[in-house]
Amino acid sequence: MSKMTTKKYLVRALLDDGAMSKALFEYELQDQTDEFLKSKQEDGDDYFFAITERDNQVAMLLIDGDDKVYVNEEARAVLRTFWQKSVYEHNMQILIPQMVDELSEGYYFVTGVKAQREAG
Numbered sequence: 001m002s003k004m005t006t007k008k009y010l011v012r013a014l015l016d017d018g019a020m021s022k023a024l025f026e027y028e029l030q031d032q033t034d035e036f037l038k039s040k041q042e043d044g045d046d047y048f049f050a051i052t053e054r055d056n057q058v059a060m061l062l063i064d065g066d067d068k069v070y071v072n073e074e075a076r077a078v079l080r081t082f083w084q085k086s087v088y089e090h091n092m093q094i095l096i097p098q099m100v101d102e103l104s105e106g107y108y109f110v111t112g113v114k115a116q117r118e119a120g
Contacts, residue, residue, distance in 0.1 A: 003100045003101075006053050006099075006100050006103055006104060007096060009057070010058060010099055013058035014076065014092050015093075017076075020057070020059055020060060020076070021058065022072065023057075024055075024057045024058070024059035025071050025072055028108070030061075033069060036050055037063055039110070040112055041067075046115040047065055047079075047112070048110070049061060049079060049110070050108050050109065051108065052103065053099075053103050060072050082115070
């Protein structure tokens with residue numbers, strides 16, 4: 001699949017509130033949840049998310065600060081609340097090209113996030 005096609009489906013799912021695939025989540029991400037959780041904890045991340053795309057379908061997993069797992073549209077909604085709407089859209093514009101590169105190489109896009117702390 002071309003990078004432009006992958007980008008189109010990522011934009012649809014992540015920026016345009018498109019539907020995500022439960023079957024793709026179950027096929028590709030669900031079995032990796034324990035590894036993702038371990039990575040989040042080892043790295044001291046506040047939250048972690050993973051995205052995959054295959055056959056015009058997108059799936060997403062997010063693990064929050066309490067190690068609760070969210071899937072697909074719910075994961076997207078939780079990430080939006082963490083980042084706030086305008087920051088979410090800005091960050092996705094930056095991240096989607098990186099996602100395309102990772103996915104085109106046959107990898108999942110995974111990232112841990114550390115929340116900014118106020119000085120004081």
